Amino acid sequence: MEFDVAVVGGGINGTGIAREAAYRGFRTLLLEKDDIAQATSSQSTKMIHGGIRYLETWDFHLVHESLRERWTLLKIAPHLxxxxxxxxxxxxxxxxxxxxxxxxxxxxxxxxxxxxxxxxxxxxxxxxxxxxxxxxxxxxxxxxxxxxxVFDARLCLETALSAQEVGAVVLNYHPVERVTLENGHYRLQGTHLRTGAPYNFSAKSVVNATGPWTPIFERLTPGHPTKExxxxxxxxxxxxxxxxxxxxxxxxxxxxxxxxxxxxxxxxxxxxxxxxxxxxxxxxxxxxxxxxxxxxxxxxxxxxxxxxxxxxxxxxxxxxxxxxxxxxxxxxxLSREAEINLMPDQGGTAWMNVYGGKLTSYRRLAEQAINKLARHVTPSGPAPPRFTASTPLYGGRELVDIPPDKNPAFLTPELRDAWRGRYGSNWAELVDLALAQPKLQEMLLQRFQYTLADLAYMVTVELAFRLEDLTFRRTKMIYGLTENETRKLSQALEQFLKGQDWDSLYGEAAS
Ligand SMILES: Cc1cc2nc3c(=O)[nH]c(=O)nc-3n(C[C@H](O)[C@H](O)[C@H](O)COP(=O)(O)OP(=O)(O)OC[C@H]3O[C@@H](n4cnc5c(N)ncnc54)[C@H](O)[C@@H]3O)c2cc1C
Structure with a gap:
């Protein structure tokens, strides 16, 4: 299959652009070399803000736009x-x-x-x-x-999962190692780090959303000018x-x-x-x-x-x-305004570099990026922006409660609160999972209300693979884990991964 848009980089800019592209109906691929949000997008001050100090540098446009997006994010991701x-x-x-x-x-x-x-x-x-x-x-x-x-890493993850929900193929642990331009399409190649298997995708356009790696990524590619x-x-x-x-x-x-x-x-x-x-x-x-x-x-x-x-x-x-x-x-x-550069290549292909930005305004930046790119991807020009400002993110829908008479015995009030806080409106999926496989009801880390069901959900649904994916980006357990707890979690993860058939989970998209 040829993708319309291949986004490289699973930080907030890349996941946001993938979500926007998928919502506009483009066949979308997102490739991240490590875990989603492994770099800048999990290292922030965690504020969704206009940036009051940018008033001193007269960046009124940036502040105004960010304040509008603050409002939008509060609506579409109230759990985060x-x-x-x-x-x-x-x-x-x-x-x-x-x-x-x-x-x-x-x-x-x-x-x-x-x-x-x-x-x-x-x-x-x-x-x-x-x-x-x-x-x-x-x-x-x-x-x-x-x-x-905001919980920055989860905002990024749930943006990626939200893109996946509407048809995007989202693959972490897929470093893009080579890009060539052949017969009117780009070929993206690399190795799937979970399976060690080579992969090969083809796309009409590429968005370089590799954040700080932008100039490094450019060195692997057909050669486009980058900014300093x-x-x-x-x-x-x-x-x-x-x-x-x-x-x-x-x-x-x-x-x-x-x-x-x-x-x-x-x-x-x-x-x-x-x-x-x-x-x-x-x-x-x-x-x-x-x-x-x-x-x-x-x-x-x-x-x-x-x-x-x-x-x-x-x-x-x-x-x-x-x-x-x-x-x-x-x-x-130096200005915090983002910049998007579109470079049409031969045969109707298009390359886009994305620079800078903020977590706060990522959705708006994605909208602008896809507006620019769309006329190259579809002859009829850009489809209008639809839904990303009004559709809740992955766990951002209305919280639904379980009627008290249907409350399973394992679901203590503490666990219920922990799951609602962690997964927002998807918390009931954990209940279903634990009911279907009672082994998953086992409490792994009491202090964090972290069960085997959390681990299973994070690996199979939330694309986690390594220990830090669980402890730093999908939860914040890392700040308080003891050595014993780390060992226990690490063993449980290893055990769980051994039972997983990676080819059936990830092989299909990568073939
Ligand atoms: C200290 C600090 C505090 C901040 N605080 C805030 C704040 O409070 N509020 C706010 O709104 N903004 C804040 N920001 C800004 C915000 O965090 C960044 O603008 C944003 O995270 C940048 O996202 P990105 O997607 O461009 O980059 P990144 O998150 O770095 O993502 C780039 C991704 O590309 C991947 N990649 C690179 N090369 C390849 C390859 N070859 N193949 C596949 N994948 C590849 C990387 O692994 C990485 O995951 C802060 C930034 C910093 C540094």
Missing amino acids: VKPFQIVIPVYKGSVRRPWMIRLGTLIYDLLAVGRNIGRSRRLRSEEVQAIPGLKKDGLLAAIAYPDAQ MVYDRGIHLVVPSLGITEGLALMTGDKRLIFVLPWQEHYTLIGTTESKFEGEDFSSVPYSEEEVSYLLDKFNAFFPERNLTRGEVLYVYSGVRTLIAGHESSLTR
């Missing part, structure tokens, strides 16, 4: 995107005065008009007092504005919950914003840093202890009594933003 409030404390001596911050948040409100999720406001003094440990000395004002938080990229590394710390229930945006002396965010009930997230990255291994971007100390120092300057230490940090993750090189001297001032 949750509204929350961010508070900016303003101290004596800050270059940004309280009135400037207030003005900024008012503009932010205005840019969201018609699709806002609340209003910005100045906090009352008792509300400020209630923020545990925040330095009150010299505090002039605290201004709050609404935004939203700059890689901006950002790290985050995960620490046990500091009791903060709202997000905080801390204005540091070096004109940056550091976010301190409640995360997954039991944790607090602190980030991010900004430093130029010059390597090529974007799968595991290294970080330095200086960067960790920088975040701890900045945090402790605002929470002096808390005195957070390195020993309390449970997890550090690091990723790179891919920015288009410009004339600005500082990384912070």
Whole structure:
């Protein structure tokens, strides 16, 4: 079969474009070399936001568009995107005065008009007092504005599964190693990492959505000009919950914003840093202890009594933003606007490079990419955008409950809540699975309410293959797993995979 659109890269841009293409009726293929969201798209600050600080660089268009998309994502993925409030404390001596911050948040409100999720406001003094440990000395004002938080890796995964639901072929662990242009179509070749078998696909158009790998991927291909990229590394710390229930945006002396965010009930997230990255291994971007100390120092300057230490940090993750090189001297001032380049090749084929972007605006970027590409794929021109803004993502449909009299004995209230939180509207599929195969009711990790049914579902439905697929991208167990728990999970995964016939699961699409 020849695909209309082959998307390479299973980050948020690639999965979003695959979903959009599939919804417009194109025969769509998505190839990811590792796991879905293994790179930048699981290393973010996890905010679905307009980006209040982009107001300072006059990126009003970016902020406006992102705020509209924030509204859309809250509707189509309510189980993954949750509204929350961010508070900016303003101290004596800050270059940004309280009135400037207030003005900024008012503009932010205005840019969201018609699709806002609340209003910005100045906090009352008792509300400020209630923020545990925040330095009150010299505090002039605290201004709050609404935004939203997301489980980034699952947003990406569920976007891919949503594309699959409407006919796209979605294959992770399929690195594209070679692309040639032959007789009016592209041939994409590589090796399926699960089976070791070579694969070979043909497509009318290719979308290079490999994020930071864009120039590297171009080296394997028929040769298209790429833009000069700059890689901006950002790290985050995960620490046990500091009791903060709202997000905080801390204005540091070096004109940056550091976010301190409640995360997954039991944790607090602190980030991010900004430093130029010059390597090529974007799968595991290294970080330095200086960067960790920088975040701890900045945090402790605002929470002096808390005195957070390195020993309390449970997890550090690091990723790179891919920015288009410009004339600005500082990384912070380079634009976050995405760019899409379409390059028609011979015989009606078309190649597209995608640069930059945000999790927040990925759906809109995908719509624009497919608008551009569609006239090359179909002679009649682009089909109108349909449904991706109004159709719920994979688990984003209405939550349906099981009547109490039909509640199976194994389904404790704790497990029910864990499944609803993890899988949204698909949680009942886990119940069916565990009823059909009672062995799967076995609790594997009590602390995380993680059963054999979770493992089976993540492997067979959610495309998981390696341990980190389960612990970092489909759940956040990685922050708290003990050695024993890791061993137990790893053995169960190995056992489960042994019983799987990969050819029957994945062989058909790859032949
Ligand atoms: C520190 C940091 C914080 C951020 N915070 C936010 C935030 O709070 N909110 C927000 O909206 N945005 C945020 N962003 C931006 C957002 O995370 C990125 O814009 C987005 O994740 C980029 O997605 P992508 O699909 O372009 O790239 P990636 O997620 O990196 O995906 C590219 C994929 O291509 C695959 N690939 C590469 N080569 C091949 C090949 N040959 N064959 C097959 N597959 C291949 C890779 O394995 C990878 O999975 C943040 C970014 C960073 C770095």
